[in-house]
Amino acid sequence: MKRTTFSRRDLLIGSSALAVGGALSTRVVSAAPPASAVTPELIAAAKKEGQVVWYTSIDLKLSERIGKAFEAKYPGVACKVERSGAERLLQRISQEYSANVHAVDVVNSSDASLLVYWKDQDMLAPYVPEDVVKLYPAEHKDADGTFASFRVFLCVIAYNTNLVKKEEAPKSFADLLDPKWKGKIVKAHPGYSGTIMTATYQMSRDIGWGYFEKLAQQNIMQVQSAADPPKKIALGERAVMADGVEYLIFAERESGQPVEPVYATEGTPLIIGPNGLFKAAPNPNAARLFQSFCFTPECQQLCIDVGGLRSVHPQTKEHAGRTPLSQIKLMKDDAAAVLKHGEEIKARYVKIFHV
Amino acid sequence: MASVELRSLTKRYGDATVVDDISLTIAHGHLVCLLGPSGCGKTTTLRLIAGFVEPSAGEIRVGDKLISSPASTLPPERRNMSMIFQSYALWPHMTVTENIVYGLKLRKFARDIIAKKLDAILATTRLAALAQRYPGELSGGQQQRVALARALIVEPETLLLDEPLSNLDANLREEMRFEVRRLHDAYRYTTVYVTHDQSEALTTADLIAVMNAGKIEQAGSPEEIYNRPHSEFVARFIGSSNVIKGKALDNARIDFAGSPLLCVGEPMTAGKPTPVSIRPHDIGISTGKPSQSENVVPATVVRQVFLGDRRDYMVEAGDGTQLRVVTEADENIPRGSAVWLHLPPDRCRALAG
Amino acid sequence: MTAVSSAPATPRHAGFDMSKPVLLAFAAVLCALIVLPLSWLVYYAFTDKKGVFTLANFPRLVTDTAYFDPLLTTFALAISAAVICCAVAAPMGWLVGRTDMPLRRTVRLLVTASFVTPPFIGAIAWELLAAPNSGLLNQLFRDLTGADAGTHLFNIYSFAGLVFVMSCYTFPYVFVLVANALDRMPSDLEDASAILGAKTSYTAWRVTIPLALPALVAGALVAFLEAMTQFGTPAILAMPAGFHTMTTKIWSLFQFPAKPELAAAASLPLLILTVILLRAQHMVLGRRSYAVVGGKNSEPRLIRLGGYKWLALALSMLVLMCPVFLPYFALLNASFSKLASHLVSFNNFTLQNIRFVFSELSATQIAIKNTFVLGILAATFGTILAVVIGYVTARQAVIGHRVLGFLASAPLAIPGIVLGVGLFFSYMRPPFVLYGTLWILLIAFVTLAMPAAYQQLQSAFRAVHPELEDASRILGATRLRSLWQITAPLLRTSVIATWCFIFVGVVRELSAAIMLFTSQTKVLSVLIYDLNESGDLAAIAVLGVFMLIITSAVVIIANSLPVFGARRAA
Numbered sequence A: 001m002k003r004t005t006f007s008r009r010d011l012l013i014g015s016s017a018l019a020v021g022g023a024l025s026t027r028v029v030s031a032a033p034p035a036s037a038v039t040p041e042l043i044a045a046a047k048k049e050g051q052v053v054w055y056t057s058i059d060l061k062l063s064e065r066i067g068k069a070f071e072a073k074y075p076g077v078a079c080k081v082e083r084s085g086a087e088r089l090l091q092r093i094s095q096e097y098s099a100n101v102h103a104v105d106v107v108n109s110s111d112a113s114l115l116v117y118w119k120d121q122d123m124l125a126p127y128v129p130e131d132v133v134k135l136y137p138a139e140h141k142d143a144d145g146t147f148a149s150f151r152v153f154l155c156v157i158a159y160n161t162n163l164v165k166k167e168e169a170p171k172s173f174a175d176l177l178d179p180k181w182k183g184k185i186v187k188a189h190p191g192y193s194g195t196i197m198t199a200t201y202q203m204s205r206d207i208g209w210g211y212f213e214k215l216a217q218q219n220i221m222q223v224q225s226a227a228d229p230p231k232k233i234a235l236g237e238r239a240v241m242a243d244g245v246e247y248l249i250f251a252e253r254e255s256g257q258p259v260e261p262v263y264a265t266e267g268t269p270l271i272i273g274p275n276g277l278f279k280a281a282p283n284p285n286a287a288r289l290f291q292s293f294c295f296t297p298e299c300q301q302l303c304i305d306v307g308g309l310r311s312v313h314p315q316t317k318e319h320a321g322r323t324p325l326s327q328i329k330l331m332k333d334d335a336a337a338v339l340k341h342g343e344e345i346k347a348r349y350v351k352i353f354h355v
Numbered sequence B: 001m002a003s004v005e006l007r008s009l010t011k012r013y014g015d016a017t018v019v020d021d022i023s024l025t026i027a028h029g030h031l032v033c034l035l036g037p038s039g040c041g042k043t044t045t046l047r048l049i050a051g052f053v054e055p056s057a058g059e060i061r062v063g064d065k066l067i068s069s070p071a072s073t074l075p076p077e078r079r080n081m082s083m084i085f086q087s088y089a090l091w092p093h094m095t096v097t098e099n100i101v102y103g104l105k106l107r108k109f110a111r112d113i114i115a116k117k118l119d120a121i122l123a124t125t126r127l128a129a130l131a132q133r134y135p136g137e138l139s140g141g142q143q144q145r146v147a148l149a150r151a152l153i154v155e156p157e158t159l160l161l162d163e164p165l166s167n168l169d170a171n172l173r174e175e176m177r178f179e180v181r182r183l184h185d186a187y188r189y190t191t192v193y194v195t196h197d198q199s200e201a202l203t204t205a206d207l208i209a210v211m212n213a214g215k216i217e218q219a220g221s222p223e224e225i226y227n228r229p230h231s232e233f234v235a236r237f238i239g240s241s242n243v244i245k246g247k248a249l250d251n252a253r254i255d256f257a258g259s260p261l262l263c264v265g266e267p268m269t270a271g272k273p274t275p276v277s278i279r280p281h282d283i284g285i286s287t288g289k290p291s292q293s294e295n296v297v298p299a300t301v302v303r304q305v306f307l308g309d310r311r312d313y314m315v316e317a318g319d320g321t322q323l324r325v326v327t328e329a330d331e332n333i334p335r336g337s338a339v340w341l342h343l344p345p346d347r348c349r350a351l352a353g
Numbered sequence C: 001m002t003a004v005s006s007a008p009a010t011p012r013h014a015g016f017d018m019s020k021p022v023l024l025a026f027a028a029v030l031c032a033l034i035v036l037p038l039s040w041l042v043y044y045a046f047t048d049k050k051g052v053f054t055l056a057n058f059p060r061l062v063t064d065t066a067y068f069d070p071l072l073t074t075f076a077l078a079i080s081a082a083v084i085c086c087a088v089a090a091p092m093g094w095l096v097g098r099t100d101m102p103l104r105r106t107v108r109l110l111v112t113a114s115f116v117t118p119p120f121i122g123a124i125a126w127e128l129l130a131a132p133n134s135g136l137l138n139q140l141f142r143d144l145t146g147a148d149a150g151t152h153l154f155n156i157y158s159f160a161g162l163v164f165v166m167s168c169y170t171f172p173y174v175f176v177l178v179a180n181a182l183d184r185m186p187s188d189l190e191d192a193s194a195i196l197g198a199k200t201s202y203t204a205w206r207v208t209i210p211l212a213l214p215a216l217v218a219g220a221l222v223a224f225l226e227a228m229t230q231f232g233t234p235a236i237l238a239m240p241a242g243f244h245t246m247t248t249k250i251w252s253l254f255q256f257p258a259k260p261e262l263a264a265a266a267s268l269p270l271l272i273l274t275v276i277l278l279r280a281q282h283m284v285l286g287r288r289s290y291a292v293v294g295g296k297n298s299e300p301r302l303i304r305l306g307g308y309k310w311l312a313l314a315l316s317m318l319v320l321m322c323p324v325f326l327p328y329f330a331l332l333n334a335s336f337s338k339l340a341s342h343l344v345s346f347n348n349f350t351l352q353n354i355r356f357v358f359s360e361l362s363a364t365q366i367a368i369k370n371t372f373v374l375g376i377l378a379a380t381f382g383t384i385l386a387v388v389i390g391y392v393t394a395r396q397a398v399i400g401h402r403v404l405g406f407l408a409s410a411p412l413a414i415p416g417i418v419l420g421v422g423l424f425f426s427y428m429r430p431p432f433v434l435y436g437t438l439w440i441l442l443i444a445f446v447t448l449a450m451p452a453a454y455q456q457l458q459s460a461f462r463a464v465h466p467e468l469e470d471a472s473r474i475l476g477a478t479r480l481r482s483l484w485q486i487t488a489p490l491l492r493t494s495v496i497a498t499w500c501f502i503f504v505g506v507v508r509e510l511s512a513a514i515m516l517f518t519s520q521t522k523v524l525s526v527l528i529y530d531l532n533e534s535g536d537l538a539a540i541a542v543l544g545v546f547m548l549i550i551t552s553a554v555v556i557i558a559n560s561l562p563v564f565g566a567r568r569a570a
Helices: A008-020 A040-049 A060-073 A086-098 A112-120 A130-135 A194-206 A209-218 A228-235 A246-254 A284-294 A297-305 A335-353 B042-050 B096-106 B111-124 B140-152 B170-187 B198-204 B222-227 B232-237 C019-046 C059-063 C065-098 C104-116 C119-130 C136-145 C159-184 C188-195 C200-229 C232-241 C246-252 C260-285 C308-336 C352-360 C363-394 C401-413 C416-426 C438-462 C466-474 C479-490 C492-508 C524-533 C537-560
Strands: A051-056 A078-083 A106-108 A147-154 A157-160 A185-187 A259-262 A270-278 B004-013 B016-026 B031-035 B057-062 B065-068 B081-084 B158-162 B190-195 B207-212 B215-220 B242-247 B253-256 B259-262 B273-278 B284-286 B296-306 B310-317 B322-328 B338-342
Touching: A040 A051, A040 A284, A051 A060, A051 A086, A051 A284, A060 A078, A060 A246, A060 A284, A060 A297, A060 C352, A078 C363, A086 A112, A086 A194, A106 A112, A106 A284, A112 A147, A112 A194, A112 A270, A112 A335, A147 A246, A157 A228, A185 A209, A185 A228, A194 A209, A194 A270, A194 A335, A209 A335, A228 A246, A228 A259, A246 A259, A270 A284, A284 A297, B004 B042, B016 B042, B016 B057, B016 B207, B016 B215, B031 B042, B031 B198, B042 B081, B042 B158, B042 B190, B081 B140, B081 C466, B096 B111, B096 B140, B111 B140, B140 B170, B170 B198, B190 B198, B198 B222, B207 B222, B207 B232, B215 B222, B215 B232, B232 B242, B232 B273, B242 B322, B253 B273, B259 B296, B310 B338, C019 C260, C019 C363, C019 C401, C019 C416, C019 C438, C019 C479, C059 C065, C059 C260, C065 C104, C065 C159, C065 C200, C065 C246, C065 C260, C065 C308, C104 C159, C104 C308, C104 C492, C104 C537, C119 C136, C119 C159, C119 C232, C119 C308, C119 C492, C119 C524, C119 C537, C136 C308, C159 C200, C159 C232, C159 C308, C188 C200, C200 C260, C232 C246, C232 C524, C246 C260, C246 C416, C260 C401, C260 C416, C308 C352, C308 C537, C352 C537, C363 C401, C363 C438, C363 C479, C363 C492, C363 C524, C401 C438, C416 C438, C438 C492, C466 C479, C479 C492, C492 C524, C492 C537, C524 C537
Parallel strands: A051 A078, A051 A106, B031 B190, B031 B207, B081 B158, B158 B190
Antiparallel strands: A106 A270, A147 A270, A157 A259, B004 B016, B004 B057, B057 B065, B207 B215, B242 B253, B242 B273, B253 B259, B284 B338, B296 B310, B296 B338, B310 B322
16 A cells, blocks of 8 residues: 655665666756747747646745736736745645645745755656756756756844844844843744755754754744744744744835844855746646746846845846845755755754644 | 234334234224223334334235235335324424325326315315414314314325324314214225224224233224123223122122122133122112112212212222212212112123133 | 215325435445545554554554643643633523523624634634734733733733633534523423522522533533644644644644654544543433424523623623634734734725735635635535434434434544545545545535534424324325425524534634645635745735625525525424
8 A cells, every 4th residue: 555655764765776876777867958948839838728836935925926927927827826834835745746636837945955855756847947057057956957046045033123122132043042032032943844944954064953952942932934933023022033034034124124134143044945847747838937937037136126035146136235145154055965854853853842 | 995904913112012912903994993091002003004113023904915014014105094193293384275285296186186175175174264374373173174184185095093182172072073983984984093082982983992001902892892891901991980809609690798799791710809890870879778689789978979960979888899880960869878789780790800 | 975086096106215225325425424534544543654553653642742742731721621611601601591681692693703703713813912922912911001021911822822712712612502402491490499489599500500501511522522623723822832732743743754654543542532522421411302392482581680780791791802802803903904913003004915815815716716615515415414314313214323323423523634634545546536626625524514413403303293204204205205395394494504504614624624625725724824824914814804704694694595485384
């Protein structure tokens, strides 16, 4: 009886075995596929399909804006956004595929390791938009063309400026462990959020698990999605967020809410959110059209201006008022390692924080 | 034409045997009454005949057709019978007319035929003025007539009545007793009538089956049951009766308060205590010694009640036995008086034990 | 009197009596609905990953605190909620059913409103009200007392907060049962006590309450079970407080990588506990029938409260603040406010939230459509199924009707999320691949609604004298026909009530839906849950208010439509 349990470890073992026997495998493509342009035929085929279904963990308002921008550029092709935490997206897609339900066309996840995983499962279709081939740096696109970094952002500390004066604000993760912040911190959960999963991996590697163990003594308010803490501190429910998505902090600050990000002295986790196409996509042409759209300068600029995201598209401009990436100390991302240690990280976190 | 036959019919619920080996033939066109106290099994028997209950043993046949047996039971809707329930079971959300024509509509009669039959039955049961009313607006007697109309309009082979008069007041009940018999004589259906009221049974029935504890104690015509009861139970149940218990002196006499009493009925065994029944209005009572020589017993008047058309005496014989005596109203013997009782031998019925 | 001339006719039948096969078909459907997911559950609980039989899943439940703590928490939660519900609902039921407190009908209506509110919406609304720092009530408290920014009066993110919100939305069950029982109690019983010289309170204590006790026990049980098996409210309030209940724990076991065998094993204790409690209730209540017999409608004589009646009304309204007034206010406020923690004022007013939900959020339209379609289908099919099964058991029409009665009530023992899991496993592989369609959601909703619908219709059947159907049958109608023409019209109000009940239940169902939905089959409750995950409180508030309007509208409309002909019952 086939079970729906997929263990990451099993898969990693499987794929490394393949790497060893690489010569016999037909999966690894030696060269990236050629760039695909957006042709009138593609547009017509997409219009015939009528819609593209995009599973994403980007904050709802932004993801809906991107969808609407796509619909405005290509009338006749609707964009159906399914927003859910990255880990929940994984669960959804696994559940659906195990029952042979193919509902998703394009997926965007803040947990880059998931794209690696899906690629290993041979679920992704290679497709490389022109922009990606020509302009994107190598570390932000998959060698086999199955995904590329759609969005880049940081997982930051932040605080409510009405409740915390600038001088008193924490400047590092170590500052958060000060007893004066007890009961005042909100934080998200790696079991639900890909962002936090990635951040937790990077922080456990660079700072160590001791930090988390001490943080658990601070009576933190535990929420699920990394998009929640920025909202909670804007509401004034807590004064400080220990982690959360930077782009929402920007969005709120720029609409007048009293929040301010902090780039910890130990380093700020870097989150890559790639976009990938599924092989079994129900609307393949619309999917391709959408993927191409995502990597155009207009879309990327939209992400920056409206969404507060960062982009690795060289033709985009950083937004004024935000500290440029080059000036921030970043932690290094490592999707393969997250894939390998994901289960462990979740289990250890649950043990420490009890939920 | 079909008669209804019950053969060794039995119904058990768990350990309790509610209907115990009943055999009865209901001749076609006759009105048979199942009479007995509550709990005797008469309603269950009726429901067995209707097909709502399946027998544990035995059979029910209509004509030659087997309709009930432990192996298979024809459902009620296929039996071509009609039933009037104790609660009348009139459907509250339908008018009187709709209630009545329900059965005809099921039989898919043409509309004009239905209308004709409806008018006829409304006339017979005197309900024409109430045709559009709802059951909730009718009195008990009117409801009962609607139930009757509904049952009769479909012209069933067999008509079943489950204590149809018990919800009516005394006057109406008397009137309706005659009405039921009249309608039966007019339509001549085979009718099974269940009641605990002996006057109903005596008024309406061709054949009375007296039931007790699941068995038929005695089945016969009203006169037979009344005049020649076989057992103490039947004697007490039909008409009021005194039952004297005395030791048999020989095969036709018992000893009563020191005097021998000559009886008719079951032959007796000398030495055995035998019950003898005599109806209260058959006993002669007088202050002076009567002319008869046999069956004369002295007694004292213990109680006397004036009932308008008669007087009801309670007298006590020498051995303490109390007897009820009913006489004409004009003979007024006061309490405490010493009297003589005459018990005519042909009215003293010796019963089975 | 001439005998009628035309020959008597026997009733003609269409050859074959459909009653028995139809009844058996319905019984088979019921079995499939209930037995299939349960058997998958048992299978997963007792096997390991390779499919080999094992008992190893169970010891972990007791030894591992990660599982044992939620079990204790759930138990404590359920008991606390049940006790509070009884303590609040019983006196209110007495006040509404037995006394001359003013505005009784309004109070009844408001309790119904709190019943119609999905509990998770209530939880979110209470987040808006009583979150320690941003909650509106806490802000008010700080403004009034001048306290520091860190203090708060209420903290909804706590065990007490969870118990409170749970009780708010389960007390209607107890209230309805108690109020109905008191409605039907003839006042002669209390009159007898009064005539012997007893004061109102003495009579209430010695006569009324013991007579209402069975209803109270039944209500307490329902409250207990409801609190034990709810998913939405704990999912929203428990995690920020740092603890799990059994339902949220089971849900977390389906995070990637899924551990279905542990989830199944964790579900079994809940199941067994429920069965035990239901059995106990049956023994306590015995075979009492709650149906009105004989149709005598003596109006109960109302107890005069005198001066106390205003106090009683005030207290009732105070109670109703918690499930109704305050939360609805918070939701309306958040719908129109730029920031949910601020009160709507002239410069804080916006329609952007509404615009976002209905024109920008792409999932809204499909969720609304799905919810309506499923609500109507589930209510219709579920009512028909419950009517037939209720008939079969009330009239003992087929062999094994007792088993059917048990099956119809069995889903009460299955937590929604557990049923969702069972259904997922049952219908994700051939020959019945229903996962990904609306059908699997339909099955889940009908199954979950079955116990309450069945109970309601069963007691309605008992109020209809069986002789009414017998009279129809002896005249030649089959069982089914009698059911349709005689019994069903007489059950009209109960049938409509059941339909509405199932419809409302579908709209507020989250626990099973969260396991079974896909992007095309999303429903409103899941959409709201998703929005809560990402903290979009304003959008939730708009959808919540929308949900309330819809369910209220449906209930009102359904109750004024003359269905089954506008015949009056005598």
